[in-house]
Amino acid sequence: xxxxxxxxxxxxxxxxxxxxxxxxxxxxxxxxTPRYDVERFGIKLVGTPRHADVLLVxxxxxxxxxDRVRRIYEQTPGPKAVLLCGNxxxxxxxxxxxxxxxxxxxxxxxxxxPNAIIVYVPGCPVRPEAITMGVVEAWKQLEVLRGEAK
Amino acid sequence: xxxxxxxxxxxxxxxxxxxxxxMFKFTMEGERVLDVDxxxxxxxxxxxYLGMKxxxxxxxxxxxxxxxxxxxxxxxxxxRAVEHAANITPSVRGDYLRVLVAELERIxxxxxxxxxxxxxxxxxxxxxxxxxxxxxxxxxLEIICGNRVNxxxxxxxxxxxxxxxxxxxxxxxxxxxxxxxxxxxxxxxLTDPTISHRVQDVGVLTKENxxxxxxxxxxxxxxxxxxxxxxxxxxxxxxxxxxxxxxxxPESLGYKATGDIFSQVVVRLVExxxxxxxxxxxxxNLPSGPITSEPNxxxxxxxxxxxxxxxxxARVEAPRGEDIHYVRLKKNKMELDSWKIxxxxxxxxxxxxxxxxDAQIADIPIIIASIDPCIGCMDRVTLVDSGTGRERxxxxxxxxxxxxxxxxxxxx
Ligand code: SF4
Numbered sequence: 001x002x003x004x005x006x007x008x009x010x011x012x013x014x015x016x017x018x019x020x021x022x023x024x025x026x027x028x029x030x031x032x033t034p035r036y037d038v039e040r041f042g043i044k045l046v047g048t049p050r051h052a053d054v055l056l057v058x059x060x061x062x063x064x065x066x067d068r069v070r071r072i073y074e075q076t077p078g079p080k081a082v083l084l085c086g087n088x089x090x091x092x093x094x095x096x097x098x099x100x101x102x103x104x105x106x107x108x109x110x111x112x113x114p115n116a117i118i119v120y121v122p123g124c125p126v127r128p129e130a131i132t133m134g135v136v137e138a139w140k141q142l143e144v145l146r147g148e149a150k
Numbered sequence: 151x152x153x154x155x156x157x158x159x160x161x162x163x164x165x166x167x168x169x170x171x172x173m174f175k176f177t178m179e180g181e182r183v184l185d186v187d188x189x190x191x192x193x194x195x196x197x198x199y200l201g202m203k204x205x206x207x208x209x210x211x212x213x214x215x216x217x218x219x220x221x222x223x224x225x226x227x228x229x230r231a232v233e234h235a236a237n238i239t240p241s242v243r244g245d246y247l248r249v250l251v252a253e254l255e256r257i258x259x260x261x262x263x264x265x266x267x268x269x270x271x272x273x274x275x276x277x278x279x280x281x282x283x284x285x286x287x288x289x290x291l292e293i294i295c296g297n298r299v300n301x302x303x304x305x306x307x308x309x310x311x312x313x314x315x316x317x318x319x320x321x322x323x324x325x326x327x328x329x330x331x332x333x334x335x336x337x338x339x340l341t342d343p344t345i346s347h348r349v350q351d352v353g354v355l356t357k358e359n360x361x362x363x364x365x366x367x368x369x370x371x372x373x374x375x376x377x378x379x380x381x382x383x384x385x386x387x388x389x390x391x392x393x394x395x396x397x398x399x400p401e402s403l404g405y406k407a408t409g410d411i412f413s414q415v416v417v418r419l420v421e422x423x424x425x426x427x428x429x430x431x432x433x434x435n436l437p438s439g440p441i442t443s444e445p446n447x448x449x450x451x452x453x454x455x456x457x458x459x460x461x462x463x464a465r466v467e468a469p470r471g472e473d474i475h476y477v478r479l480k481k482n483k484m485e486l487d488s489w490k491i492x493x494x495x496x497x498x499x500x501x502x503x504x505x506x507x508d509a510q511i512a513d514i515p516i517i518i519a520s521i522d523p524c525i526g527c528m529d530r531v532t533l534v535d536s537g538t539g540r541e542r543x544x545x546x547x548x549x550x551x552x553x554x555x556x557x558x559x560x561x562x
Binding site for chain 1: 171189192193194195196197199200203211212215216217218219262265276278281282284285298299302447510
């Protein structure tokens with residue numbers, strides 16, 4: 001199989017837990033470990049947003065975390081994409097009518113950056129296969145951005 | 151320029167080793183921890199409040215999402231609390247199947263913990279190895295419940311799905327595989343010097359403190375306290391299993407219960423393989439009959455719950471300790487009248503206060519990870535020099551490096 005251009009550079013992701021229930025977080029780790037092994041595509045979890053191409057966000061963004069999530073987003077250098085893992089990031093999920101939720105994440109982040117690239121990975125929790133697919137999708141979007149910048 | 155100790159050291163709220171964002175404020179003298187203050191609340195989602203806006207069947211799904219790792223335990227205990235309030239007795243087969251899934255969950259949770267603990271020590275091969283092993287139990291959970299995490303298996307009166315002979319056969323194959331791995335896994339964790347040097351005599355919780363601080367779960371059993379709801383207040387099929395299983399303490403494997411992290415490693419590993427035997431026991435002794443004592447039709451079940459009035463309390467031994475739910479139902483009211491959850495970690499965080507005493511900065515990640523399985527969220531520790539008010543940022547990678555270096559330094 002010939003790898004397409006999407007794989008010419010490796011993709012580094014940074015994981016942000018914005019008050020999730022951990023269901024999605026453990027599936028993210030499962031995706032990184034040998035059964036699913038996304039590291040073989042060069043996808044790597046890094047320890048700081050400043051090194052990341054993609055932010056992996058889980059959880060509905062509660063009040064306490066809102067400002068921190070915004071700061072992490074701003075610290076990530078562009079071109080960047082957000083991979084929104086799980087229903088509760090996309091729609092606030094089961095927590096939609098809680099008093100302490102600032103999300104859903106996409107509405108929240110569009111206020112910070114109207115042109116944010118967001119890839120939605122649905123599921124409660126997401127499956128590791130879906131995360132892999134989401135990363136590939138994010139990669140394609142980043143390629144488009146790089147192309148435009150040239 | 152010298153400054154007088156002690157220095158404050160902040161960790162969090164986006165927490166290095168805990169899945170939930172929490173904040174720690176350490177008081178340091180050089181590398182040594184003098185005191186610690188814990189400030190939780192960053193992962194607050196208002197779950198109890200939401201429960202009071204929904205009916206019990208809807209809350210079932212909310213209860214799972216209190217925590218994705220012990221989701222089954224929360225659903226189980228919530229079911230039992232509502233059953234207590236509404237006077238429902240679960241069916242016998244249902245009770246057995248509940249225990250099957252609860253123990254499968256314990257297997258996955260303890261393997262997860264073992265991997266994360268290895269990672270915090272800088273031993274990533276262990277993370278990958280245990281998580282590879284863990285995928286097999288995820289397969290069983292998926293075969294039996296239909297989902298890898300958040301199983302939605304429990305319902306008032308029993309469980310939702312029955313097991314078929316093919317599923318049982320598949321599950322047995324995987325249990326056999328695990329039992330073959332038992333020696334290897336025990337060997338890796340208990341005899342490898344990289345691990346034992348880092349966890350022996352670190353994060354000690356004495357028996358006296360464990361009792362005084364009401365710790366629960368493997369943490370307190372590591373300190374030699376025989377506290378396990380499954381045996382002291384049996385529920386489900388545990389009452390029938392009492393003859394074949396005992397509370398696990400480090401003494402089960404011939405180690406002294408010193409209360410350090412090593413003791414916890416021993417307890418969790420022994421429990422892991424006990425859980426496998428418990429699953430096999432349940433499959434061997436599974437009684438026939440209906441899987442639920444209530445109509446498996448939500449309208450009928452709701453009609454019954456609507457007429458119920460009363461309070462219910464239930465306790466379940468989740469992988470991390472005792473989980474308690476309190477529920478109050480009112481007649482002709484669909485929503486829960488009141489809901490209170492006391493999760494195991496809530497009982498355990500106070501133990502950190504004593505476990506961190508005299509620890510080193512490099513040991514902070516493993517002590518945090520030791521009481522609770524967790525995802526290394528990441529990042530940002532700020533060392534504030536109280537003398538000058540000057541801040542030094544140490545990100546998670548640096549903290550992790552420190553931990554790795556300490557592992558190397560200890561190698562003979
Ligand atoms: S989407 Fe579901 S499983 Fe994932 S973090 Fe949210 S509530 Fe948990």
